[in-house]
Amino acid sequence: MKNQTESNDNPSNFIRAIIEKNIRHKLYENKNWGGTPGDKNHHSKGKKDLAKIRTRFPPEPNGYLHIGHAKSIFLNFGLAKDFNGACHLRFDDTNPEKENDEFVNSIIEDVNWLGFDWQFNSESNLFYASDYFELMYTAAKLLIQTGHAYIDQQSADEIKKNRGTLTKPGINSPFRNLSPDENLRLFEEMKDTKHADGSMVLRAKIDMSSPNINLRDPAIYRIKRTTHHRTFNEWCIYPMYTFAHPIEDALEGITHSICTLEFEDQRPFYDWVLEKLLDNKLLSNPLPKQYEFARLNLTYVVLSKRCLVELVEKNYVSGWNDPRMPTLIGSRRRGYTPEGFKLFCERIGVSKADSWIDYSILEDCMREVLNISSHRRIAVLEPLKLVINNLPDDFEEECFVPNHPQNLELGKRTIKLTKELWIEKADFMEEPEKKYFRLFPGNQVRLRYGYVITCTGCEKDKDGNIIKVLCDYLPDTKSGTPGSDSVKVKGNIHWVSTKYALNAEVSLYDRLFKSEHPGLESENYLDDINPNSIKTVKIKLEENLANIKPYDQYQFERHGYFICDQESTSDFIKINRTVTLRDTWK
């Protein structure tokens, strides 16, 4: 068994290096923490922060978490853990339109499922950006009062037109030079529902000719008469992400605000907001710093929220928890494990280079983890009858089977050998192809954990389909008995008794998309959907699986890793294939 050193020492990455350097320079040595999020005044009354660093995972609760989020979760929570810091779970709910509590709850469950919580020093660091609306409103007024923000009454179209282009500078708004008092009055009116949605917007006053378009007076507050999932109708104005995020980070004492590459251009504004609020004494040093890493791209998978929503809404999949979905909830149902995701995240690393990770890496990680933990069981996926000629009809004999051949401490069980067995269709060939060493007339194989048999032929129906394979068993070759290896065979096939086998249904999954980069070459990623991503078959299980329960996971020997589906019952056993075993034959 492979040792697990890979997961014990943390591979270096640029963010880890930055944190180590920061700690060496005692950057956060005298940071105060008020016990809860708050402004300068609040934290100054607190104590020295016991958390060496603070990171955060800040999802917007408008969808389910997916594998890409797992990368961010392992990064942020992992860093906090390794440096004796805290990682906050923060719901970035600044746009009420698509946010709701269902998503909040699913995110909490998913993060927990991956093995993380937000406790630190007996404090629960679970926060909502919406709890800071009052402080953000105060911050906005501070910017207005100091001449760093103004109310723009241009239409959205006009603002867009006057923003300029990548190569041409923008044009100042005619409302840009309103007095602070006038702006303050208008902003208060905005808040007091005096103005219609879209009629005006609060903008930061920076530089309409900045080469960085994000600095051309970005909008920071808009009017939106939408009920918020937590503040309901208390507010009709909501802060934009670009304005809200640095403030959220600062209020929570975040030291390292880690996000993906597309926010790089936003960093100057992130710092601008914080510096202005530092000047206004709403915030204090040390200010949080933003760092960006490359988001995960997985071949044969789409991770964009827009696509995932469409797959669900247009019924290409059965729901967010369809085992083929890259969501955490779907992965879980598929049988993917937190340990597997951990290994995966360690294996792919963190950097700023755009990259595509092959889906097989993820599958390999799941196999590696499951191989160690999964008990083995026997299942026949494509049953074909095998009859042992030289055994009496009522023959029954117990065979001892280890639950894990590489880890005998996991115990053993028995299965009953009878005259008639189910074997895999693929384990018999009337006319064997080259290098085939399973059953064919005249060949010998071992019935795994039982006897060596010699194939004597087969029977077919009138259409020529093989319906029964015949064989003789060799006495004295039973597994575990002294003379068992007197006959050497290459083939070793699994089986279940036709008399005792259990019926079950298993779903065999393939990738949801047939192209490596869905939507890249075709016009629409939906055209790349794999029409054969799911195949459901009736199978035979060994008798010991009678009490299998939802989420039980096993390796079915010679097949792969399987998990009992959440909808499975004792009357109707339903199983999902997580991933096959590696197969280097052919």
Place this chain on the structure above:
RNA sequence: UGGGGAGUCGCCAAGCUGGUUAAGGCACAUGGUUUUGAUCCAUGCAUGCGAAGGUUCGAAUCCUUCCUCCCCAGCCA
């Protein structure tokens, strides 16, 4: 054509305040073990760091020029 990033083995990825033979993982190859064609073990696997120049006793690391790819013009995040 403006700005911001990135280019190290088939895929990831350390190193990048210049200094022995360019970490590690995955994949692959070849042996070995094996009652899962699985697992496991051993060995091998970049004279090269996007390209070309330059500085230097010495460069993936510094300088110059060039090439390729990604991101930015929501009152989304």
